[in-house]
Amino acid sequence: MRALLIIFTLCCGISLFAQENAQDDQRFSAVVINAQTEKPMGSVHVVNLNQVVGTITNDNGEFSIAAAVNDTLYFSFLGFKSQKIRVTNDMFKFKDTKIALTELAYALEEVIVRPYQLTGYLEIDVKNFPINNAYQYSISGLSVSYEGGNKNPSAVTKVLGAILNPADLLRNLFGKQPNQMKKLRKMKEDDQIRDLLASKFDRETLTELLQIEKVDIEDILNNCNYSKSFITTANDLQILDAISSCYEEFKVLNRKK
Known part of the structure; x- marks a missing residue:
């Protein structure tokens, strides 16, 4: 009876090990498309940040990469906003996963540039001009000082790290x-x-x-x-x-x- 129990335990262990290896060895496939035109995108770089492997999409936007559930995939293409996605169980079950990348022209928010308007009155202009709040630290025996950023407990550590x-x-x-x-x-x-x-x-x-x-x-x-x-x-x-x-x-x- 004890021998049967040992054999059963070993079989279960081997089975679990095989399942884990199968999960690690599985490949994730999907299609990368342009979010605006919904057309497939070729030559998109895809990197699995967890397993540190990469691939690129073909002319139809298709790719296949080694991945496991909860791995993070990183997508990069010139002129498009880079994107990260987390691989889920559903993505393996359903084979029609599409990843949409957004062109930077659409991704960037409107930026309003406001140049400094000097009035000529020193008292007013000083108040409107930004002040550099970075603190300078000097160390005895050194001829130069170090900028440690805003005053906080880690600032001195940054200064020491500089030397x-x-x-x-x-x-x-x-x-x-x-x-x-x-x-x-x-x-x-x-x-x-x-x-x-x-x-x-x-x-x-x-x-x-x-x-x-x-x-x-x-x-x-x-x-x-x-x-x-x-x-x-x-x-x-x-x-x-x-x-x-x-x-x-x-x-x-x-x-x-």
């Missing part, structure tokens, strides 16, 4: 998030993702994949001695390779400690 070496900064950003660095390596290995990043300059895809802010990317590269010109003009693929190189240096420095 730390790259390894310290990277440890703060990535040392507690090793999974993000695994994503970084997978991003470098996926040709579709590399092609997407090579065509972009907005850091949007990088921030989505790595789950960090644009300012963090700039801080990493600044502290790894990349020039301001490179940081502002490089495409996202070059930025990815630079961050990766910087992280490799961080690992070497970390081993020596």
Whole structure:
């Protein structure tokens, strides 16, 4: 009786393991269309942010990508607003899922530009002109001061971070998030993702994949001695390779400690 129970338990475990693997290996298929014209869109980049794999749509707007329930898919196309969707069970059950992208011309809200109107009266113009509320912090022994943004408890930490070496900064950003660095390596290995990043300059895809802010990317590269010109003009693929190189240096420095 005990032997039968053990066999039954093993069979259940194998069955559950097989089901989990089947779910991980399943592919999600859908069609990407233009929200305004409802026409299919070819060459749209699709990235699974969880599994860090990418693909592009064909001329009929169709794509197929490895995905599991609750994975987040990121859609990107030049001139259109990028979009993220969460994969659900219903999307696997029904095979006619359509993802609509909106042209930026429709997505952008109206912006009213109001230039400063100077009256010539100093007392009035001073009140109308915006004031820079960023606080400056100076540290004894250093010839320059650092701007820490609005006054808050983290401002001093930002100032201290500005004079730390790259390894310290990277440890703060990535040392507690090793999974993000695994994503970084997978991003470098996926040709579709590399092609997407090579065509972009907005850091949007990088921030989505790595789950960090644009300012963090700039801080990493600044502290790894990349020039301001490179940081502002490089495409996202070059930025990815630079961050990766910087992280490799961080690992070497970390081993020596």
